[in-house]
Amino acid sequence: xxxxxxxxxxxxxxxxxxxxxxxxxxxxxxxxxxxxxxxxxxxxxxxxxxxxxxxxxxxxxxxxxxxxxxxxxxxxxxxxxxxxxxxxxxxxxxxxxxxxxxxxxxxxxxxxxxxxxxxx
Numbered sequence: 001x002x003x004x005x006x007x008x009x010x011x012x013x014x015x016x017x018x019x020x021x022x023x024x025x026x027x028x029x030x031x032x033x034x035x036x037x038x039x040x041x042x043x044x045x046x047x048x049x050x051x052x053x054x055x056x057x058x059x060x061x062x063x064x065x066x067x068x069x070x071x072x073x074x075x076x077x078x079x080x081x082x083x084x085x086x087x088x089x090x091x092x093x094x095x096x097x098x099x100x101x102x103x104x105x106x107x108x109x110x111x112x113x114x115x116x117x118x119x120x
Contacts, residue, residue, distance in 0.1 A: 019102060022092035026061035027084055030072050062092050062099070063119060070115035071099040078107035 032055045056075040061068055069092075073079055083104050084090065091102040098110045 019091035019093050019100075020064050021089045022062035022064045022101070024060065024084055024086050024088045024090065025063050025068060026059065026070070027081065027086055028059050029081060030057040030059040031055065031075075032057060060099075060101070061115070062090070062101070064092060064094070066119055068115075068117045068119050069094060069099045069113050071111035071113050073101070073109055073111045078103045078105055079109055 034053050034055065058073050058075050058079065058081055059070065060073055061070040063069075075081065090104075093100050094113070095110070097113055099113050100108060100110045102108055
């Protein structure tokens with residue numbers, strides 16, 4: 001039992017090591033307004049209609065070890081613009097072409113890096 005507990009504790013430390021403290025450089029609304037197609041089949045016949053749709057998103061730029069990474073994340077119950085502000089520090093890491101962040105409530109979110117630059 002003690003070995004299992006020790007293994008769990010050590011694995012949680014190993015998982016946390018991957019993340020680095022990232023400073024939020026830019027945080028802004030990136031909500032998109034578009035259309036969604038709704039279909040209806042009635043006795044009159046099938047038809048499609050475009051209706052307005054909003055996709056709530058957030059453009060986030062963080063700095064990790066003198067490198068800036070930008071990505072667009074969905075806004076949902078785990079990630080809200082009001083939870084963070086410019087200058088805050090959040091856990092983040094880069095996985096290939098993805099920026100991975102840990103939200104204030106502990107949820108891990110991934111998004112494709114849309115911009116990368118070196119800051120001096």
